Amino acid sequence: DAGITQSPRHKVTETGTPVTLRCHQTENHRYMYWYRQDPGHGLRLIHYSYGVKDTDKGEVSDGYSVSRSKTEDFLLTLESATSSQTSVYFCAISPPNTDTQYFGPGTRLTVL
Amino acid sequence: EDKVVQSPLSLVVHEGDTVTLNCSYEVTNFRSLLWYKQEKKAPTFLFMLTSSGIEKKSGRLSSILDKKELSSILNITATQTGDSAIYLCAVEKGSGNTGKLIFGQGTTLQVKP
Numbered sequence: 001d002a003g004i005t006q007s008p009r010h011k012v013t014e015t016g017t018p019v020t021l022r023c024h025q026t027e028n029h030r031y032m033y034w035y036r037q038d039p040g041h042g043l044r045l046i047h048y049s050y051g052v053k054d055t056d057k058g059e060v061s062d063g064y065s066v067s068r069s070k071t072e073d074f075l076l077t078l079e080s081a082t083s084s085q086t087s088v089y090f091c092a093i094s095p096p097n098t099d100t101q102y103f104g105p106g107t108r109l110t111v112l
Numbered sequence: 113e114d115k116v117v118q119s120p121l122s123l124v125v126h127e128g129d130t131v132t133l134n135c136s137y138e139v140t141n142f143r144s145l146l147w148y149k150q151e152k153k154a155p156t157f158l159f160m161l162t163s164s165g166i167e168k169k170s171g172r173l174s175s176i177l178d179k180k181e182l183s184s185i186l187n188i189t190a191t192q193t194g195d196s197a198i199y200l201c202a203v204e205k206g207s208g209n210t211g212k213l214i215f216g217q218g219t220t221l222q223v224k225p
Binding site for chain 1: 116143144146153154155156157160162200202204212213214215216217218
């Protein structure tokens with residue numbers, strides 16, 4: 001395993017509520033990523049981080065924010081969840097000097 | 113707009129068959145192409161390809177990149193039921209270690225006994 005955990009693993013929430021997903025790594029890697037996976041779309045990058053307090057947007061960042069106050073933790077926040085954000089969310093890390101990304105176990109989020 | 117397209121989207125074969133999965137891309141600032149296997153959980157890394165024409169092999173799986181044709185294939189020989197999964201192709205773009213991957217839709221492979 002790549003030393004990545006995600007919490008919670010499953011969550012059901014209601015439209016309009018805030019939700020925070022956590023990604024935790026034990027590898028001390030600089031680069032971390034959040035993706036969402038939906039049928040017919042593969043994985044799409046939401047946000048990524050290249051260091052503590054250094055983050056940038058991916059291709060589907062609207063409605064999401066992130067924070068990284070420690071190397072090991074990368075948080076994804078849905079300020080006001082909508083049904084279109086029902087998805088499986090994956091966190092990934094990338095070791096230095098490689099293009100390879102390793103994925104966490106995923107969080108299944110359902111917004112009713 | 114950058115895009116990665118995989119074909120076929122789904123495939124059903126019998127054990128022992130050989131399959132070829134395709135990935136084509138139109139991405140600016142291409143760096144590398146990666147293949148992942150996804151069973152009912154997180155994607156797991158298979159191959160990374162950066163140079164055209166050089167085959168990567170791991171057991172019954174192999175992959176090759178054709179930069180001229182902007183495509184890659186993933187071959188699986190003597191398929192087994194354990195090969196049933198979604199196979200994802202991704203292209204990394206950009207400079208430095210930005211690691212921004214653009215994924216295709218995936219090919220769902222079902223191997224029947």
